[in-house]
Amino acid sequence: MTPDDLKDTNLDSNEVEDNDSLLEDDLPPNCPPPDAEPANGTVFRCCKNNPPAASDMLTHVEREQALNADPCLRRALSVLRSEEDARHQARLFRGWKTKFVAKAELTRQHGWCLATPARLPSHTSWWPAKSLNPQARASLFTVTCEV
Amino acid sequence: MAPWSNGKSDRTVPLDVVGKLTPKEVLYDFDGPCIFTAETAFGTLVLAYLAEDLEEERRLRYIVSTTSPATIEDMKRGALSVREALRRGSVWIVDFDYALDPKDAWSIAFDEIPDDILPVPGTMLWPHLEPGLCVKLDGEDIREGSIPASVFLQAAEIAAKAFKPIFEWAARDLREFKDGRPPNWLRDLYGLPTQRVAFGSLEVAFGRVDVGSRQTQLAFPEILPTVVEIQEAAWEAVREGLQWAIGGESLPAEHDTDKWLAILESLKRIAPPSTGAVSNVHVSGNLVGRTDRPITLSRRSTKRIRDALTDLKRRQPGELRLFKGRVRELDLDQLTMILRGVEGDPNNEVSFELEDDSLLEIARDAHYHQIEVVVAAQRTDKNIWTVARIEFSLPENTSDIGEPS
Numbered sequence: 001m002t003p004d005d006l007k008d009t010n011l012d013s014n015e016v017e018d019n020d021s022l023l024e025d026d027l028p029p030n031c032p033p034p035d036a037e038p039a040n041g042t043v044f045r046c047c048k049n050n051p052p053a054a055s056d057m058l059t060h061v062e063r064e065q066a067l068n069a070d071p072c073l074r075r076a077l078s079v080l081r082s083e084e085d086a087r088h089q090a091r092l093f094r095g096w097k098t099k100f101v102a103k104a105e106l107t108r109q110h111g112w113c114l115a116t117p118a119r120l121p122s123h124t125s126w127w128p129a130k131s132l133n134p135q136a137r138a139s140l141f142t143v144t145c146e147v
Numbered sequence: 148m149a150p151w152s153n154g155k156s157d158r159t160v161p162l163d164v165v166g167k168l169t170p171k172e173v174l175y176d177f178d179g180p181c182i183f184t185a186e187t188a189f190g191t192l193v194l195a196y197l198a199e200d201l202e203e204e205r206r207l208r209y210i211v212s213t214t215s216p217a218t219i220e221d222m223k224r225g226a227l228s229v230r231e232a233l234r235r236g237s238v239w240i241v242d243f244d245y246a247l248d249p250k251d252a253w254s255i256a257f258d259e260i261p262d263d264i265l266p267v268p269g270t271m272l273w274p275h276l277e278p279g280l281c282v283k284l285d286g287e288d289i290r291e292g293s294i295p296a297s298v299f300l301q302a303a304e305i306a307a308k309a310f311k312p313i314f315e316w317a318a319r320d321l322r323e324f325k326d327g328r329p330p331n332w333l334r335d336l337y338g339l340p341t342q343r344v345a346f347g348s349l350e351v352a353f354g355r356v357d358v359g360s361r362q363t364q365l366a367f368p369e370i371l372p373t374v375v376e377i378q379e380a381a382w383e384a385v386r387e388g389l390q391w392a393i394g395g396e397s398l399p400a401e402h403d404t405d406k407w408l409a410i411l412e413s414l415k416r417i418a419p420p421s422t423g424a425v426s427n428v429h430v431s432g433n434l435v436g437r438t439d440r441p442i443t444l445s446r447r448s449t450k451r452i453r454d455a456l457t458d459l460k461r462r463q464p465g466e467l468r469l470f471k472g473r474v475r476e477l478d479l480d481q482l483t484m485i486l487r488g489v490e491g492d493p494n495n496e497v498s499f500e501l502e503d504d505s506l507l508e509i510a511r512d513a514h515y516h517q518i519e520v521v522v523a524a525q526r527t528d529k530n531i532w533t534v535a536r537i538e539f540s541l542p543e544n545t546s547d548i549g550e551p552s
Contacts, residue, residue, distance in 0.1 A: 055202070064205075065245040066179045078178045087438055088274040092229060093181065095198045095208075095264035118176060119273060147267075147439050 026061075031072035032127045038108035039126060043079035044086035045104075045141065046097035052141040054134035056102075062134065073116075076125035077137070079104075081115075083144065085122045090147035102141035110140065151240070151261055160239055160252040164188055168195060168211065168241065168249055174223070174272055180247075182229065182272065184219060185211075194219065195241070196233055198264050206250065207243045210260065212236035225276030225354070226343055230266045233257070269345070269352065278342050278352035279434040282417070283441065285348035286426040294349050295424045302351045305428075309416040310337040310385065316409035317381040320372060336378060355434065386436045388414050392448045398455055404463070411456040418449040468532070470497055470522045471540055474514040484510055484534075486522060499524055499532045509537050 047056035060066040060074035080086045086101045106113065111129040128137050166188030175182035181197040192214055199208040213236035221227035234257050242251040271277050282305055284298050314337040315329060339353035358374045372380065388410035391398070398407055419425040431441035472486035475496070487496040499522065501507060513520045519540040524532035 060178065063245065065207075067246040069179065082274070084433070084438070085274045088270070088277060089177065091267040091270045091439070092175070092272075093197065094267065095261075096181070096200055119174065120177065121275075123177065145439075 027075060027127075028071045031075065032112040032125075033072065033114060036112040036114040036125075036127065039106035039110040039113045039129075040108060041081070041106060043081060043104050043106055043113075043124060043126065044083050044144075045077070045079050045102055046086055046090045046093070047100050047102050047138075047141070047143075048098040050100050050143045050146070052100070052102045052138040052143065054138050057134045057137040057141075059128075073125060076114075076127045079113075079124050079126050080120065081122035081124055085120060087145065087147055094147075099147045100143045101145045101147065103144045104140040104142070106140070151255065151259060151264070158253040158255065160254055162249055162252060165211075165239070165241060165249050165252045168193070168243075170195075172219075174219075179207075184214070192216065192219075193239075194232055194236065196229065196266075198240075198260075201242070204242075205245055207245065207247070209241050209243060210264075211239045211241045211252075212257075213238075222272050225271050225278075228266065228269050228343070228345075229272055230268055230270065231345070233265070269343075269350070277438065278432050279355035280339060280353040280430070280432040281350065281441070282353070283348055283350040283429040283431075284419070284425045284427075285429070286419070286424045288424045289348050291346045294346065298349050298424050301420070301425055302349055305417055306341060306351065306353060307338050309413050310339075310381065312409040312412035313337070313384050313388075314377065314381045316406055317377045317384065318372070319405070332374070333377075336374065337381070353432075382434050384410050385413065385434070389430060389435055389437075389442045389444075392418070392444055392452055393442055398459070404459065408456070408459055408463075411452055411459065414444075414452045415449075415456060418444040418452055419446055421446060421449055466526045467535075468524060468526075470524060470532075471519060472497070472522075473517055473519055474510055477510055477514045479507070479511075482507070483531075484514070486520070488519075497532060499534045501534045501537075506534055506537055509539065510534075513537075513539065 045052075045056070047053070049056055057077060059077050060069060066074055080089070083101065083103070090097055090099055090101055106126070109129060110126075110132060112127045114125050115123070116125045117123050132140075164187065166186065168185040168187070170180045170183035171185050171192075173180045173183045179197075180195075183195050185193055185195055187193060193211045194214040195209045195211045197207060198210050200206075201208055210233055212233045214232065218227065218232050218235055222229060222232045238255050238257050238260070239252050240255050241249050244250050269278075269281060282302065284302060286298075288295060289298055311329070311334075314333060318329075318333055336356055336358070339356060341351060342354040343352040344350070345352075356378070358378060384406060391410075392414055417428055417430065419428050426446060428444045429441035430444065431437045431439075435442065470486055470489050470492075472489040474484050475487040476485040478484065482501045484499050484501065485496055486499060489495060489497050501510060509520065512518065521538050521540045522532075522534055523536040524534050526532050
């Protein structure tokens with residue numbers, strides 16, 4: 001499966017809204033990196049809203065943020081594989097990430113993932129499928145706890 | 148306008164003083180550098196912490212605090228929380244644009260920063276640095292710069308011995324150490340390493356005990372339970388006990404008596420004494436399953452724990468007796484002693500085990516100086532008597548000794 005295959009994936013219309021986001025078409029070469037794998041498994045992300053909103057699920061490119069960062073990583077969304085890591089993050093950044101920890105079960109139709117641990121062992125970069133606009137991404141997530 | 152959001156006051160710091168604040172070491176990265184070190188235009192080391200994303204203004208607001216390499220190292224090894232590290236320096240607020248270029252800066256007193264913008268007190272830089280157990284002792288007389296010594300003693304007692312009864316219960320199938328002093332490997336499991344001490348009230352954070360290397364050091368590795376299983380069973384029992392202590396229920400109907408005796412003995416050592424400086428003990432941490440909100444043991448909890456313990460002991464088949472004699476043999480490693488010259492005993496001598504190190508002091512003095520002692524001891528299903536209390540047999544003291552607490 002390649003990122004191009006995702007363009008033809010039929011997703012539940014309740015979960016995914018078709019859009020012409022530049023995300024997939026705009027990806028730089030070798031992005032996601034060759035060692036990325038189809039999205040799979042549980043991920044967590046801290047967010048400001050309950051239920052999670054589109055504004056909680058924007059990549060750097062969508063925010064027009066981190067302009068000098070790696071162009072491929074700017075198109076990915078950071079998620080954590082460990083709920084404990086996510087709770088820690090919510091305690092650490094109350095003003096920035098506020099207090100909700102949200103959880104999603106990703107499958108291959110949701111895009112590509114790559115473990116990008118650095119200082120956080122469970123840190124994962126997720127390149128959402130083109131068909132998942134920020135609102136559709138948010139609808140995959142459910143708040144599991146308020147810190 | 149509040150100092151937190153006022154970037155245009157007389158506290159403004161010129162951007163040519165601030166400098167570019169290019170990250171020198173990124174300590175926490177998530178959707179970009181969230182906590183990092185940098186140098187100001189004049190080479191001063193600072194710690195930057197991402198406090199807010201001001202989406203409408205397209206700004207990232209950082210708290211920037213002067214720091215030192217030692218503070219950064221303390222934070223990286225879990226001896227200092229992020230909040231404490233920020234508090235140590237002089238503080239600026241710096242608003243960056245989304246390209247991470249500083250656009251506004253002003254000075255602020257740390258106490259002017261809204262509390263809910265800062266990390267939850269005690270939160271460490273990385274998840275693996277979070278303490279396994281955090282115990283906070285508070286009371287009216289406990290204040291920063293004026294903490295009674297007895298409070299430190301209680302904190303030390305919790306660190307070294309509070310969980311001993313539960314770990315002994317969890318390791319009960321390893322019969323080799325059933326009586327007397329537990330072996331060192333078991334003592335290491337419940338003697339938690341102190342990671343951080345904070346003042347105000349007295350807060351002590353304990354690290355987890357890493358058993359990776361110890362499993363192979365056991366003399367009998369083929370016997371179950373493993374060290375990891377002992378740890379899991381013990382901490383599960385601690386969690387169960389703490390939940391019970393703050394609830395209103397009686398002990399579970401079909402409870403395991405030995406397990407609950409151990410749990411209650413441990414809780415008794417954690418809970419605040421009925422009198423004295425400590426009136427509440429707040430317990431949190433991964434090991435007790437409470438990272439967000441602590442469990443608070445009050446003096447009401449103490450009464451509840453003591454009542455349940457007394458009730459459970461009363462229902463235990465067993466015998467409580469007073470003995471008077473002289474300590475002729477004392478084994479400091481095994482925590483056992485032999486009392487000789489015991490009136491009414493056909494052998495004229497009785498063997499005892501001491502419940503814990505705290506009883507040793509009097510036993511040792513009595514042994515060295517050959518002073519007669521009065522011992523209150525309990526015997527259940529074992530042949531050996533367990534010392535509950537020991538006192539010198541002086542006329543004014545002998546009448547004081549009673550049922551063990």
